[in-house]
Amino acid sequence: MDAPLARFVRRYMKPWAAWYVLGLLALIATNAISVAIPVQLAHGIDALAHGAGGQGAVLQAALTVGVMGVVVIGVRTASRVLFFTPGRHVEAAVKRDLFDTTLRHQPSFLHRYETGDLFSRIGNDVNMLRLLAGFGVLQIANTVIALGFAVAQMTALDPTLTLWLALPLAIALGVVQLIIQRMFELMRRLQVEQAELSSWILSTYRGVATVQGFAAEEAFTKRFAERNDAALSTMLEQSWMRAILGPSLAFAADVDVFLVLLIGGPRVIAGDMTIGELVAFTTLVGFVTNPIRSSSFLLSIVRQAQAALERVDEVLYTPIDRPELARDDAGLPAPTAPPALAVRGLTITYPDSEHAALHDVSFDLPAGATLGVFGLTGSGKTTLLRVLSRLVDPPAGTVHLDGVDLRDLDLDDWRSRATLVAQRPFLFSESLAHNILMDDPEAAATSFSADHAARLGQVLDLCQLTPDLQAMPDGTDTRVGEAGVRLSGGQRQRTALARGFARGGVLLLLDDVMSAVDHATEKQLLGALRSGSAVGGTRPTTVLVANRVSALQHADLVLVLEEGRVAALDRPEVLRDMPGLYRDTWIRQQGEDAA
Ligand SMILES: Nc1ncnc2c1ncn2[C@@H]1O[C@H](COP(=O)(O)OP(=O)(O)O)[C@@H](O)[C@H]1O
Ligand SMILES: [Mg+2]
Numbered sequence: 001m002d003a004p005l006a007r008f009v010r011r012y013m014k015p016w017a018a019w020y021v022l023g024l025l026a027l028i029a030t031n032a033i034s035v036a037i038p039v040q041l042a043h044g045i046d047a048l049a050h051g052a053g054g055q056g057a058v059l060q061a062a063l064t065v066g067v068m069g070v071v072v073i074g075v076r077t078a079s080r081v082l083f084f085t086p087g088r089h090v091e092a093a094v095k096r097d098l099f100d101t102t103l104r105h106q107p108s109f110l111h112r113y114e115t116g117d118l119f120s121r122i123g124n125d126v127n128m129l130r131l132l133a134g135f136g137v138l139q140i141a142n143t144v145i146a147l148g149f150a151v152a153q154m155t156a157l158d159p160t161l162t163l164w165l166a167l168p169l170a171i172a173l174g175v176v177q178l179i180i181q182r183m184f185e186l187m188r189r190l191q192v193e194q195a196e197l198s199s200w201i202l203s204t205y206r207g208v209a210t211v212q213g214f215a216a217e218e219a220f221t222k223r224f225a226e227r228n229d230a231a232l233s234t235m236l237e238q239s240w241m242r243a244i245l246g247p248s249l250a251f252a253a254d255v256d257v258f259l260v261l262l263i264g265g266p267r268v269i270a271g272d273m274t275i276g277e278l279v280a281f282t283t284l285v286g287f288v289t290n291p292i293r294s295s296s297f298l299l300s301i302v303r304q305a306q307a308a309l310e311r312v313d314e315v316l317y318t319p320i321d322r323p324e325l326a327r328d329d330a331g332l333p334a335p336t337a338p339p340a341l342a343v344r345g346l347t348i349t350y351p352d353s354e355h356a357a358l359h360d361v362s363f364d365l366p367a368g369a370t371l372g373v374f375g376l377t378g379s380g381k382t383t384l385l386r387v388l389s390r391l392v393d394p395p396a397g398t399v400h401l402d403g404v405d406l407r408d409l410d411l412d413d414w415r416s417r418a419t420l421v422a423q424r425p426f427l428f429s430e431s432l433a434h435n436i437l438m439d440d441p442e443a444a445a446t447s448f449s450a451d452h453a454a455r456l457g458q459v460l461d462l463c464q465l466t467p468d469l470q471a472m473p474d475g476t477d478t479r480v481g482e483a484g485v486r487l488s489g490g491q492r493q494r495t496a497l498a499r500g501f502a503r504g505g506v507l508l509l510l511d512d513v514m515s516a517v518d519h520a521t522e523k524q525l526l527g528a529l530r531s532g533s534a535v536g537g538t539r540p541t542t543v544l545v546a547n548r549v550s551a552l553q554h555a556d557l558v559l560v561l562e563e564g565r566v567a568a569l570d571r572p573e574v575l576r577d578m579p580g581l582y583r584d585t586w587i588r589q590q591g592e593d594a595a
Pocket of ligand 1: 350351353356357375376377378379380381382383384
């Protein structure tokens, strides 16, 4: 057994060992009884051959066969339940672990995958593992046991004849093996073709306006047809292969029946064998071909499951990139009061990138103060916020909070205290209220406490969302996001800001969150931030990224970034008088605002 499979068995299937053992016993019972039925049948037929004298024996054989049949139904059902139940539980456990691990990985890991890819790992691939852990194990066990019993029974009846019958089956098995191999190749090809086709369709739908705007429907339909035809021919070949598979085995079985008659017939005539035994043999041939037929299907499940396991393991066992997890202790507790920030020589280069997004950035920010960050697009502002919230890990010794290296903090604890409001906020397909009170487990219920309602009302007011609510069908219960009411850019921004304010924290990271709000709102928000009333009391240490200089005029310190480097670092009123980007922008925006 290869290592990933062994690990899978140990982690997910072993807890169900008792079920599997009982299932195995049920399978043994099923097969033992099943192969005994033809023998009883043989007794019945032979008794029949003796004419009237055998009547009692015939009746007895018939009864025995009837009872055995009923018992087999019961035991076979039990065996299926005993194998399928662990399969379902394994599926649920793998899904839970995958989802949990996925959310713990750093964004840099997750960005390697398309969402659809992760989705299919947690869906299709895990389903494959369920098939393996349930149906697959059942089939493997059943095939081995059924073959064993049938061959043993046949050998007991007539070893030479058994040997003869093995020959056509062995040949058929070889042919089946070849067909399966080809089917597997086709399946792989089809998987790739279909994955490509679906993401192509998806991107076409996303860009449907562009397609229509260019009147490119015909070209797209033609390209679709090409891809679709390729998949079709693969599928057709697959159907052919599948069609040959059954008849090949059936032919082998027919040859066996022919051999039974050819070799067994003369023996019966010679008196070496009874007619009943001959009939029993014919039935037992079916017992051998059936497991062979299903094992061919099984083989493809095992191989698909191996591929699925590889894809699942990649997410499940890639070590989570968290420095504090590499050490024995869990990490230090995060500060509970607004911390002082000290950044020293911070350089960040994204993987697959040649240029540093931040280069040798240093600054100090006292506890509770506000740092304004200013710079053109691509100058590294967002990256700085991502580092401070530790969505990107800084190099050791470059970022300190109250003298403690950011990397040494327990990541969950830190993230629960640092609040990042992103530049392009994401709204979930949930009610507006749930989007704002997003991380509060208590607010998961359908009704909110009075406390929640008060907090919600406060941040809605503050972010000027109360007037917008009037236009929404269900007020704060209105579903927003992809599947709900589409909010405007400004509404999204204010909703995200409300989410950040409702949460509070000791470090507030605001990424250009006021670009789509008007000046009056901006002024009110800045005032609330300065007083600390935005987050309900103590003013957190704040880093405020803005493109509008007006948003930065009350910052304690402004950091001007140019291509990842510190171009200037001073109080805003000093920067206004210093030649440079900040001053130029200030003059230009003054003019715009006055106009
Ligand atoms: N995830 C990423 N992977 C690679 N490069 C990135 C990534 N995010 C940002 N960058 C690059 O880093 C630089 C700084 O980007 P960013 O911090 O977003 O700047 P800003 O927020 O000032 O516009 C840019 O050159 C950008 O292309
Ligand atoms: Mg940015």
